[in-house]
Amino acid sequence: MSAPAYTVRTGTRASRLFGWGLLALLVALVAAPLWADRGMIQDLFFILTMLVLAQFWNLLAGYGGLISIGQQAFVGLGAYAMFGAVIVWGVNPVPAILLGGVAAVLLAIPTAFFAFRLVGAYFAIGTWVIADMARLIVSQWQVVGGGTGTSLPREARADMWGVETIAALFDMRAAAARDVLAYWLALALAIATVAGIYALLRSRQGLALAAVRDNVEAAGAVGVDAKRMRWSIFLVAAFGTGICGALIFLQNARIAPDAAFSVVDWMAYVIFIVVIGGIGRIEGPIVGVLVFFVLQSTLSQFGAWYLMALGLLAITVMLIAPRGLWGVISDRTGLQLFPIQRRLYGGRIAKETP
Amino acid sequence: MSMNRRRLIQTASAGGLLAASGLAAPALAQGARIRIGYVSPQSGPLAAFSEADQFVIDAFAAATGDTFEVIVKDSQSNPNRAADVAQELIIDDAVSMILVASTPETTNPVATVAESEGIPVLSTTAPWQPWFIGQQGNPTDPGSWRPFDYAFHYFWGLEDVIAVFAAMWDQFDTNGQVGGLFPNDGDGNAWGDPVNGLPPAMSERGYTIVDPGRYQNLTDDFTAQINAFKAANAEILTGVVIPPDFTTFWNQAKQQGFNPKAASIGKAILFPQSLEALGESGHNLSSEVWWTPTHPFSSSLTGQSAAEMAAAFTQATGRPWTQPIGFVHSLFEMAADVMGRVDDADDPDAVAEAIAATELETIVGRIAFDGAGLPPFAATNVAKTPLVGGQWRLNDGVWDLVVVDNSTAPQIPTGGRMQPL
Numbered sequence: 214m215s216a217p218a219y220t221v222r223t224g225t226r227a228s229r230l231f232g233w234g235l236l237a238l239l240v241a242l243v244a245a246p247l248w249a250d251r252g253m254i255q256d257l258f259f260i261l262t263m264l265v266l267a268q269f270w271n272l273l274a275g276y277g278g279l280i281s282i283g284q285q286a287f288v289g290l291g292a293y294a295m296f297g298a299v300i301v302w303g304v305n306p307v308p309a310i311l312l313g314g315v316a317a318v319l320l321a322i323p324t325a326f327f328a329f330r331l332v333g334a335y336f337a338i339g340t341w342v343i344a345d346m347a348r349l350i351v352s353q354w355q356v357v358g359g360g361t362g363t364s365l366p367r368e369a370r371a372d373m374w375g376v377e378t379i380a381a382l383f384d385m386r387a388a389a390a391r392d393v394l395a396y397w398l399a400l401a402l403a404i405a406t407v408a409g410i411y412a413l414l415r416s417r418q419g420l421a422l423a424a425v426r427d428n429v430e431a432a433g434a435v436g437v438d439a440k441r442m443r444w445s446i447f448l449v450a451a452f453g454t455g456i457c458g459a460l461i462f463l464q465n466a467r468i469a470p471d472a473a474f475s476v477v478d479w480m481a482y483v484i485f486i487v488v489i490g491g492i493g494r495i496e497g498p499i500v501g502v503l504v505f506f507v508l509q510s511t512l513s514q515f516g517a518w519y520l521m522a523l524g525l526l527a528i529t530v531m532l533i534a535p536r537g538l539w540g541v542i543s544d545r546t547g548l549q550l551f552p553i554q555r556r557l558y559g560g561r562i563a564k565e566t567p
Numbered sequence: 568m569s570m571n572r573r574r575l576i577q578t579a580s581a582g583g584l585l586a587a588s589g590l591a592a593p594a595l596a597q598g599a600r601i602r603i604g605y606v607s608p609q610s611g612p613l614a615a616f617s618e619a620d621q622f623v624i625d626a627f628a629a630a631t632g633d634t635f636e637v638i639v640k641d642s643q644s645n646p647n648r649a650a651d652v653a654q655e656l657i658i659d660d661a662v663s664m665i666l667v668a669s670t671p672e673t674t675n676p677v678a679t680v681a682e683s684e685g686i687p688v689l690s691t692t693a694p695w696q697p698w699f700i701g702q703q704g705n706p707t708d709p710g711s712w713r714p715f716d717y718a719f720h721y722f723w724g725l726e727d728v729i730a731v732f733a734a735m736w737d738q739f740d741t742n743g744q745v746g747g748l749f750p751n752d753g754d755g756n757a758w759g760d761p762v763n764g765l766p767p768a769m770s771e772r773g774y775t776i777v778d779p780g781r782y783q784n785l786t787d788d789f790t791a792q793i794n795a796f797k798a799a800n801a802e803i804l805t806g807v808v809i810p811p812d813f814t815t816f817w818n819q820a821k822q823q824g825f826n827p828k829a830a831s832i833g834k835a836i837l838f839p840q841s842l843e844a845l846g847e848s849g850h851n852l853s854s855e856v857w858w859t860p861t862h863p864f865s866s867s868l869t870g871q872s873a874a875e876m877a878a879a880f881t882q883a884t885g886r887p888w889t890q891p892i893g894f895v896h897s898l899f900e901m902a903a904d905v906m907g908r909v910d911d912a913d914d915p916d917a918v919a920e921a922i923a924a925t926e927l928e929t930i931v932g933r934i935a936f937d938g939a940g941l942p943p944f945a946a947t948n949v950a951k952t953p954l955v956g957g958q959w960r961l962n963d964g965v966w967d968l969v970v971v972d973n974s975t976a977p978q979i980p981t982g983g984r985m986q987p988l
Contacts, residue, residue: 252658300704349783352751358706360751360781361671361697362646364679366704367713388684465650467679469672472647514641517610 219559223415223552231550242400246383246393254396258464260506261399265406265457266479267486267498269450272410275493276419277446278426280333283340284454285480286324286347287317289473291455292462296357299369306365307374310398310459317455318448320347325447329440341476348474362469370466395464402460406453407551411495414553422446426493485527491537495551500539600636601912603902604656604665606677607895611644612809615838616669616692619892622880627899630868635902638662642673650676657684663912664689664905666898669891670834671697671753678702678718687918689901690720692894694728695941695949697757714947717915719922721934721950722894724941725757727975728855729768731956732805732831734974735853736774738985741803741828745774746796748789748806748816751781754834758807765805777801784809789816793825801825807833810841821848828987829853831956839887839966842959849959849966851988856957856970858893858931861980866930868900873930887966897929923947955979958986 241248245257266284273279291313298309328339352360373391380390413419424432425439432439458479462468472478482505490501508526512519534541542548605624607617624637638660640652649667653676656662665688667677674690679702681688690698698720703712736745747766749759758764759778766776779795793816796804804827808816813835820826831853835841842849860877871879876896877888901922906912908921926935931952938946953976957968960983969982 250658252655255654255658352783353781355707355756356705358701359756360783361701361706361753361756362675363704363706364675364702366711367682369704370683386685465647466683467646467650467676469646472645475647478647 219557221555222558223555225549225552225556227548228550228552235550239404243397245396246379251389251392254392255464256506256510258392258396258399260502261396261403262457262461263482263486263505264498264502265399265403266454266483267490267502268403268406268410268495269453269457270483271487271492271495271498272413272446273450275487275497276414276422276426277443278429279443279447280337281328281340281447282337282476282480282484283324283328283342283344284450284483285474285476285478286320286340286344287451287454288458288461288479289344289351289470290320290347291317291458292468292473293351293354293357294455295459295463296363296365296468297354300363300366301356303369305372305374306369306463307394307398310456310463313459314452314456317451317458321448321451324451325444329443329447344474344476348470351474352470357468360470362467362472364468365463365466392464395460398460398463402453402456407495407499411551411553414495418442418445419553485523487537488527489530489537491539491543494537494539494543495553496539496543496549497537500542501537504538600633601664601906602636602638602660602662603906604638604640604653604660604662605898606640606642606649606652606656606665606667606673607669608644608649608673609639609641611642612811613642613644613670613673615810615840615889616891617895618884618886618889619880619895622883623892623895623899626869626879626896627903631903635906642677644672646672646676649673650680653677653680654684657681657686662686663915664902664918666690666902668692668895668898671701674698674720675701675753678715678720682715682718685717685915687717687915687922688719689898689905689922690718691722691898692891693720693722694754694757695720695722695724695945695951696763697753698722699945699949700757700763701753709944712944714944717919719919719936719948719950721897721936721952723855723857723951723954724949725764726768726940727951727954728758728833729765729772730975731855731954731972732765732853733769733772733774734972735831735956735985736803736829738972739828739987742800743774743803744799744801745769745776745803745805746792746799746801746825746827747776747778748792748804748808748832749778749781750784750808750812752784752809754807755781758833774803775799776805784812786812787815789819790823792816793820793823796827797823797825802828804830805832808835810835810838810844813841814844817845817848826988829985830988831855836959837891838889842961842966847961850961851958851986853956853958853971853985854968856890856955856968857952858890859957859968859970859979860888861970861982862893862931863978863980864893864928864930864932866896866900867927868896868903871930876930893930897931897934900929901925901927901934925950953979955981956985958983 294316295309295313298304298312299306324343331339357363375394376390379393421437424437425442429439486501486505491497609617642649665681667674667690669692671693674693678688700706705711749755769776777799779792836854860874862873865872904927905921909917923936934950936950940951955970956972957970960967971985973979973981
């Protein structure tokens, strides 16, 4: 029997070109401490951490159909677990970031247990309620300052792994070296997040996930274990969000419950980013976070007006382009930078599309 | 509608403030000017603290010519934002020194950032315990507390508020039962602390504090607290409460028949606006008083007495004086004095050394980091200013803050005796 006359491919010419461009961009980003000043390093850190939060929320909402508005629980708990490990057990802050992820998963298990019994809007509200409970409970933890909050101890900041090496390497002050360290960690986390989600979506599990999102009953009928899929992505998203929260507050060096569990900073902005960029696509949060960053750096001094402008823009995009900015671009040009669609080429079935 | 208009005005005035500070002095010697950053809550729930910012900065610019360039940042009453703007000041604006004022939620994030970046920071208008202890890694373990290299703070402490409140309550007979209203925030945790806060210190003075536990800010039901105070037959009320919560509490207390003889509340009733919200039931509420026009001090910058400064503020803005005017002004007095004693404003260690060596008579009294009245762990970084007690009186529709006890600072004159509610 001869080989089949057609092949299944996911890559496109644009995506292969983009792959090389991405590689060049990553090299430039790793080398950022050589060409960027401190203000820029901090801006890049902000962009990368918001991108990670947005990617995980996109995984939940855009692919898993789990519209959670309680992800700030995992940001806050991850950050507090890191602070707690540093202050109570004297763990070095860098490995303590991983504990942040573990703590977030530990919270995610009971959260999922209860919240998965709820559907749609009830699920969203349920996750929010659980996040607020986490905030109130952490506010009672006196060792890390209760409702007052606390600062990362100076010794811990000084002894952070890698800071001395970075300071010597680039001949910079310890404070600047800490920024570089946090930035590199954020870059590594962002690459791992995007690559991991992309790999997941291209795998069999990715197909199953798309099936679950589109129709739970139909997915079940073709043999997809919807419950297992949802559990696993919820826990993965909690782990990544917890690590990201720990990293954000490692760079902040100061924590308080209202800051760590802020629904505006870690949820409203994240939803904004995903909605603006395009939900259900890996490219969406990337476009969204860049738009959000530009808006924030130009308009944030206008206080309440800035927030109103963000809300207005989000509503406009939802009405005019419900699939976000990337949705508009992709629909017009067919461009896919992270293609997950399987296309059939060759044979009598289809011709290669440009 | 009126909310929108108020927002608009707030935003516009914040914008005007920024513009004014940038243009305050002619750009004669741009490179030579000393850059100073100032962070305060100009919008959001704490905005009343920053009412006098523009007035003070204008006076500072007029007094110092073009020696300084002041870069003003708004914390929006948000601790995350306060830390961000402090980093902007240090990294983007390359300031030589940062000034920060008003509540631990503003001062602590800014001081933490500045200390970690090695930039001198002068802070005020937050009791020193939440400032110093609140910035330590583990606030419950005094053995782990460390002094700061670049962060300095001046204000009064809990020991002063304890002495002032007790002295006011001593002025008439009560059963000594005190209801304590402490939220779970920077101030509430410090005031209600069972080891270093009000409860142990008050019991030494013969007052028993009934503490129903920490509540969350912006609570809308205080029934549990009111019942606890009624059950203990409390004749005195104390606490450190944010203004909207105190209005809620006080109205509910009246409805539910809790009528203490004295109510001494920190933070909630600093401003005449808060009393206007309470109406007549605010008459004779008492509070800590850190600055009034009758304080016998004068500015080292303008030579004005406290009374003259308050009058100038009212003339310039049409609004009644408030306590932060003196303290915001004193921050700029300190900046001018410190920078006058260093050769190189951009040498953080020299500036920090100059701050530590300060001995200045300011509009809020003498400021010197000599450790007077302080435990050894805080002696390097904290200086104390005097505190007295006062009562709000409603005279012909105008709210007046009368000093009723000066046993802690006899140089400040009283205007009457404590009256029961």
